[in-house]
Amino acid sequence: MPPQTIVERILSRHAGRAVVAGEIAVCRADIVIGTDGSGPMAIDYFERMGGRALFDASRICFSLDHYAPPDTPSTQAFHRRIRDFAGKHGATVFEVGEGISHQVAVERGLVAPGDLVLGADSHTVMCGAVNACAIGVGSSDLAAAMMTGQAWLRVPETIRVHLAGTRPPSLAAKDIALALVHEIGSDGANYQAIEFAGDALELLTLEDRLVISSLMVEAGAKVAVFPFDARTADYRRGRAGRPGQPVEPDSAARYVREVRCDLSVLTPRVALPHAPDNVVPLAAAAGAAVQMVFIGTCTGGRAVDVRDAWRAFVQAGGRLAEGLQLVITPASREVLDEISADGTLANLTAAGATVTMAGCGACCGTSGVIPADGMTVLSTANRNFKARMGNATAVIYLASPAVCGAAAATGRIPERA
Amino acid sequence: MTIHGRARLLGDDINTDYIISSARKRATIDPHALSPYLLESIAPGFAASVRPGDLIVAGRNFGCGSAMEVAVTVIQAAGIRAVLARSFARSFFRNAINNGLLVMECDTSSLAEGDDLSVEMEGGHVLVRNTSRGGMISGADVPEIVQRLIEHGGLVPYLSARGGFE
Numbered sequence: 001m002p003p004q005t006i007v008e009r010i011l012s013r014h015a016g017r018a019v020v021a022g023e024i025a026v027c028r029a030d031i032v033i034g035t036d037g038s039g040p041m042a043i044d045y046f047e048r049m050g051g052r053a054l055f056d057a058s059r060i061c062f063s064l065d066h067y068a069p070p071d072t073p074s075t076q077a078f079h080r081r082i083r084d085f086a087g088k089h090g091a092t093v094f095e096v097g098e099g100i101s102h103q104v105a106v107e108r109g110l111v112a113p114g115d116l117v118l119g120a121d122s123h124t125v126m127c128g129a130v131n132a133c134a135i136g137v138g139s140s141d142l143a144a145a146m147m148t149g150q151a152w153l154r155v156p157e158t159i160r161v162h163l164a165g166t167r168p169p170s171l172a173a174k175d176i177a178l179a180l181v182h183e184i185g186s187d188g189a190n191y192q193a194i195e196f197a198g199d200a201l202e203l204l205t206l207e208d209r210l211v212i213s214s215l216m217v218e219a220g221a222k223v224a225v226f227p228f229d230a231r232t233a234d235y236r237r238g239r240a241g242r243p244g245q246p247v248e249p250d251s252a253a254r255y256v257r258e259v260r261c262d263l264s265v266l267t268p269r270v271a272l273p274h275a276p277d278n279v280v281p282l283a284a285a286a287g288a289a290v291q292m293v294f295i296g297t298c299t300g301g302r303a304v305d306v307r308d309a310w311r312a313f314v315q316a317g318g319r320l321a322e323g324l325q326l327v328i329t330p331a332s333r334e335v336l337d338e339i340s341a342d343g344t345l346a347n348l349t350a351a352g353a354t355v356t357m358a359g360c361g362a363c364c365g366t367s368g369v370i371p372a373d374g375m376t377v378l379s380t381a382n383r384n385f386k387a388r389m390g391n392a393t394a395v396i397y398l399a400s401p402a403v404c405g406a407a408a409a410t411g412r413i414p415e416r417a
Numbered sequence: 418m419t420i421h422g423r424a425r426l427l428g429d430d431i432n433t434d435y436i437i438s439s440a441r442k443r444a445t446i447d448p449h450a451l452s453p454y455l456l457e458s459i460a461p462g463f464a465a466s467v468r469p470g471d472l473i474v475a476g477r478n479f480g481c482g483s484a485m486e487v488a489v490t491v492i493q494a495a496g497i498r499a500v501l502a503r504s505f506a507r508s509f510f511r512n513a514i515n516n517g518l519l520v521m522e523c524d525t526s527s528l529a530e531g532d533d534l535s536v537e538m539e540g541g542h543v544l545v546r547n548t549s550r551g552g553m554i555s556g557a558d559v560p561e562i563v564q565r566l567i568e569h570g571g572l573v574p575y576l577s578a579r580g581g582f583e
């Protein structure tokens with residue numbers, strides 16, 4: 001067998017034969033995830049494909065996350081369609097308020113190391129943080145996977161990203177992720193996988209890895225996989241789910257490109273409007289006035305993010321800037337419970353923050369607080385395309401939770417994190 | 418297979434939220450109801466000016482961002498049969514193939530708005546002729562599985578005919 005990257009090994013296992021980059025293989029998924037965004041169309045397609053039963057109901061889940069809460073008759077109808085279908089076929093539904101699909105799947109241990117995950121949401125790639133080959137697909141692939149358990153996949157080439165150096169205390173995972181997206185470019189990893197390596201990996205918590213994996217789709221990556229280590233094992237301990245089969249690369253595996261990232265010289269970053277690869281050092285964006293700060297999403301809505309934002313907010317004065325709207329949307333109910341338990345939630349609401357139900361919130365303008373015309377938003381999210389948050393005249397900057405928290409107090413993008 | 422159409426030019430990094438805003442999907446996923454909003458946030462006149470049979474001609478990384486599949490079906494509902502681009506984001510490329518929208522990777526830099534094009538696909542080879550101004554561009558070869566999906570008209574008819582992948 002030729003030496004293989006992590007993704008080649010995982011896909012070989014799921015194709016039932018040894019495959020290498022460039023080949024097309026039909027692979028069997030371990031877990032298949034849909035959302036209220038992609039699910040209704042997938043259910044239509046499943047029926048048109050002649051689907052009668054799910055290939056394995058225990059491996060299929062739907063999350064009601066993009067329309068949380070469903071505040072129109074049409075979004076209610078999407079939810080009903082999914083609940084009816086899942087009820088009839090025995091699939092799992094993550095109910096409204098339980099959280100973002102891939103976040104909940106990771107939290108509950110439904111995604112195991114070595115898994116092939118097919119998720120009908122581009123940020124499914126986030127699950128790579130737990131050593132899974134997690135691929136974002138559309139509704140038709142979701143429908144096919146619901147019916148057959150399989151997908152046709154081109155085995156991607158792999159870019160190896162070496163993370164080295166000592167991490168400065170103020171360097172957030174988001175800064176690393178934005179720097180990498182900038183370095184690789186908006187399509188630099190298109191059709192390819194990213195595999196992380198290097199001595200600095202042990203400095204990255206599992207939550208840090210989730211941030212980094214999630215953002216790699218903004219460089220086009222099909223997969224963004226971390227090796228399995230003690231951090232992965234710690235995170236998964238006490239969570240339900242299959243144990244999985246951790247996968248390492250062969251030492252002679254072939255990589256299409258090597259990218260080196262020295263954390264010791266990296267500084268905080270901001271993505272300027274209107275693209276996540278339009279990244280500059282924080283200092284270059286400092287001083288810009290913001291009217292809305294959003295802490296949330298599958299990239300920046302976990303408990304550690306909310307706490308980081310709160311800490312920076314307090315350090316910057318602890319009072320909301322005049323007229324500024326601070327919006328907090330926990331990525332999941334688990335996150336909500338964590339920030340409730342330690343008092344962060346109460347502090348935030350007392351300070352005047354708007355806390356919305358767990359889910360995607362305002363990330364793509366499907367629920368939550370939509371910015372007004374001409375508003376400037378600073379956000380922990382992953383995309384700042386024009387109109388992304390539901391208003392084409394709003395302007396969105398992306399940064400780490402700490403930078404966002406400080407801006408909530410000063411009304412401006414800060415000089416330093 | 419040969420198709421003819423008029424080139425409608427777009428730039429690089431056209432993401433799926435630009436093709437159709439996620440917020441519009443709140444109301445419906447019916448592509449015919451959504452097609453008046455095609456490209457509304459970056460090219461407001463586009464949807465009204467598009468004619469059935471037009472071809473989208475774009476630069477790098479067409480369809481990046483969200484994997485939402487209505488970005489494909491809305492283009493189809495507007496009467497567009499093919500998209501030619503310097504490159505496609507992988508999720509859009511898959512979704513297009515799966516829905517029977519032809520996607521051809523080729524060097525689009527010589528093509529201009531309004532050019533009449535004829536696109537031929539034969540045994541996995543793609544050839545684009547500029548019938549307005551002359552010139553020929555060959556596209557990237559199409560893998561066999563993709564050819565089979567195209568022949569069936571997409572993944573839904575493919576699987577309903579065969580019941581599975583194997």
Ligand code: SF4
Nearest residue numbers: 123297298360363364
């Ligand atoms: S939080 Fe945003 S990026 Fe993440 S799944 Fe929801 S809409 Fe997509």
